[in-house]
Amino acid sequence: MATLLDHCSLVRSKNAGPFTLTFDFMCHDQAAYDALVASGFLCKELFSDLYGTDPADILLVNHPLALAVKVSLPRPTVQGDLRDNDCYAGQQYAPLMDLSVTEEHPA
Numbered sequence: 801m802a803t804l805l806d807h808c809s810l811v812r813s814k815n816a817g818p819f820t821l822t823f824d825f826m827c828h829d830q831a832a833y834d835a836l837v838a839s840g841f842l843c844k845e846l847f848s849d850l851y852g853t854d855p856a857d858i859l860l861v862n863h864p865l866a867l868a869v870k871v872s873l874p875r876p877t878v879q880g881d882l883r884d885n886d887c888y889a890g891q892q893y894a895p896l897m898d899l900s901v902t903e904e905h906p907a
Contacts, residue, residue: 813892
């Protein structure tokens with residue numbers, strides 16, 4: 801079972817302003833990047849299911865020269881709101897870490 805850490809040297813989430821959550825997936829090398837992108841694992845449907853966001857509101861960008869993938873979506877709550885339990889959004893990547901990166905589309 802391959803996980804994101806088998807492909808990526810860095811997986812992180814963070815704020816991209818008070819209304820947007822962004823994820824960065826930076827791969828070990830070209831082969832890892834190619835395999836991750838070809839798997840279709842990082843897709844709008846995955847993030848929609850995990851974070852309750854409409855797929856139309858999700859931006860997914862492959863950066864082949866940087867060997868990275870970036871995903872941005874609306875934050876579930878505005879940063880600093882009384883219901884915000886992760887002000888810097890640094891823990892939002894956690895649900896992705898135990899998932900198996902398969903060759904088939906996850907949805």
